[in-house]
Amino acid sequence: MASSLFFLICWFACILICYYVIRPISNGFIRFVLTFFSCAFLSYITCQNLPQFHAVTILTVAVCWLMSMRLIAMTLFSRKTSLTFRSFLLKILWIYFPLVPKEKATNQWPIIFSIILIIVKLLVNHWIYRWSIVCELGVNYARIFMFYLSIMTISYIFDTEMIVVRIFTRDKYTLESFTNFPIFSLSLQEFWGRRYNRIVHTVLKESVFEPIRVEFSSSTVGALATFIISGLLHVHVCLVAFDDSLSSFPTFIFFFLHGIACCLETTVKIKFPEHIRWIITQTFLLITSPLMLRPFIEKGSPFLMLNPPPLISAEWIPKLSVPDFCP
Secondary structure (H helix, E strand, O other): OHHHHHHHHHHHHHHHHHHHHHOOOOOHHHHHHHHHHHHHHHHHHHOOOOOOOOHHHHHHHHHHHHHHHHHHHHHHHOOOOOOOHHHHHHHHHOOOOOEEEHHHOOOOOOHHHHHHHHHHHHHHHHHHHHHHHOOOOOOOHHHHHHHHHHHHHOOHHHHHHHHHHHHHOOOOEEEOOOOOOHHHOOOHHHHHHHHOOHHHHHHHHHHHHHHHHHHHOOHHHHHHHHHHHHHHHHHHHHHHHOOOOOOHHHHHHHHHHHHHHHHHHHHOOOOOOHHHHHHHHHHHHHHHOHHHHHHHHOOOOOHHHHOOOOOOOOOOOOOOOOOOOOO
């Protein structure tokens, strides 16, 4: 607890320094160097001695990267805009509490429908978890699909928070959705840009893609840079959360391949029927996913056992029957 408070104080001090000391510096290169090394040093010490195979470790690494990207982008590119410290700070804190006006939000259903969807996601997520832990772990496409479905349905946690915010604000505000039915994606651009992990996408778009696109006048360069940064983030997760250097390169290649594929989708103007586009997109995701998901589901990984979903032990929640075979 004491170390967590220390790191929070250090990050807040870094935000203060970036706004009041580094941001006013006229030389952009000096601003970048000072901000980059401050964030890199803080991220390094924050991610030391974290428990391996724990979801909190993955979350900590991701938050360090997201805060660093926000700080670097805002310190570098916000000098010409009138930005108060309050606005500067809230932009950083949005990562923790992604509040958005209801009319600007995507994937917003009537509250009663959202509650039904939460119940369905919870039951399916618990069912997949209980099925997974009784089977021997291994990397195959059936297990990959189960893990993918588990990630999609764990969003019932975020959906519950979203409903609470909507009720307390009388439906004027909500939270940015975690996912928007990625299984319906008709292209990789749609998957990464509009349907999967919306919070991380927003930070990457505003802090990496847009500044680089404007600087180089090229969406292709901006997109590739975004996927490269995302790949490096996940490599850091492999090293810190799994102590797995062997999976680092395949993980990076996964995001690099997806970056190239998204750029090809933009440049190659071939129109396919929607069902063909869906098949191509989902097949590419399934074929390339072992590059990134291996540390989570390979034989001997304790990740699932150490990270049960919330309410998994609650007796009052119905339990779906687990099949007597393993995928």
